[in-house]
Amino acid sequence: MILIMPSPFRLDLTRRMTYRPTTRFILAWALGFLLFAVALGATTSTPNVISLASVSAVTADVETGELLVAKHADAVMSIASITKLMTAMVVLDSGASLNEWLPIGGWESKLGKNAYSRIRITSQARRTDLLRIALMSSENRAAYNLGLNHPGGIGAFITAMNAKAKSLGMTRSNFVDPMGLSPDNRSTARDLARMVTAAHRYPEIRDYSTTRQYTVRFRAPRYQLGYGNTNPLTRSSRWNVLLSKTGYLKESGRCLVMVTEADGQVVAMVMLNSLGTRSPLGDAGRMRRYLETGARGNVAKAARDYERKMIRSYGLETSLEKSLETSSKTSLKKPAKAFTKGQNLRG
DSSP: OOOOOOGGGOOOTTSOSOOOHHHHHHHHHHHHHHHHHHHHHHHSBOTTSOOOSSSEEEEEETTTOOEEEEESTTOOEEOGGGHHHHHHHHHHHHTOOTTOEEEOOOOOSGGGGGOOOOSOTTOEEEHHHHHHHHHHSOOHHHHHHHHHTSTTHHHHHHHHHHHHHHHTTOTTOBOOOSSSOSTTOEEOHHHHHHHHHHHTTOHHHHHHHTOOEEEEEEBTTTEEEEEEOSOGGGGOTTOOOSEEEEEEETTTEEEEEEEEEETTEEEEEEEEEESSTTHHHHHHHHHHHHHHHOOOOOOOHHHHHHHHHHHHHHTOOSOOBOBOSGGGGGTTSOOGGGOOTTOOSOO
16 A cells, blocks of 8 residues: 655655654654554555445445455345345254155244245245245245244254354344344344355255246145245346345344346346335445446435445444455465365355
8 A cells, every 4th residue: 555645744754764753753654654554454445435325335246255256245234034044054953854844834023924925834845945035035934933943943054043143154144033133133244245145055055046937835734825036136137146145124224135246247236225125236336336447436416425424323434445455365264274175165
């Protein structure tokens, strides 16, 4: 990082060191400012690189863990149904049969009172179908019953979620339910990039989360329900979406995470807290164009006003930054103890 001072303060270090006290003070101030700027760069990035509607956002190279775009990457926020990616990993890690038929139970938590679902209580569905519609269509009763039918029930399932987060190095994350209905499911864009990268290693999550349309056949009683993907980009010929999850709560705003391709790289994108249903989709396009062309993009006034209001409410600075320090290039890698020989971040 090079700091070029305005012309009155430039110092010719080839001259003899015979500075007056004023000059010596200016030199000390300049060096202090330089050290401050370098320290700031270790956790933030270059301001005014790209315009985004999301309050917090990250794009990371899935293979290397390098942060390619970062905006308030370490701000802790509610993540809504992005939570269901962690739910899916815990289900798959448990080794439970995906073909097992599970009884559908009613809500045992007040969190479910505002959660709409078409699934009939006391009917049955296969675990694989509940997992698929929880990911692709964000079906809350499906996600809840995945936890309910876990050995030890919901409590043990939530414990496993937080243990998984810890193993991935998600140090600023906390999970309190498998659906994402509580605003207390919280994380950061940086932590979620770790989670998305880990989830991308699971073939079932890649497949289920990007399914466009699916019909679930239930039994006892027998009926069927059709579901669509909540991310329109999974149906777009202009996008190769390899993993996807959407989320929304009043407290979290519109959220989207996905794995896709940009500028010849497989990247994890995280977008947290934007105004409208289209805003995170627009941010995904803006980040991809930035990586491919350097275009900074534009954000609609209403979305920009919302973003600024939220930034003030979180007490965040209004700068958008791109990572400068070498430390950011490895910031998304799993701890060394979590790797097996030859393992890397490729899914």
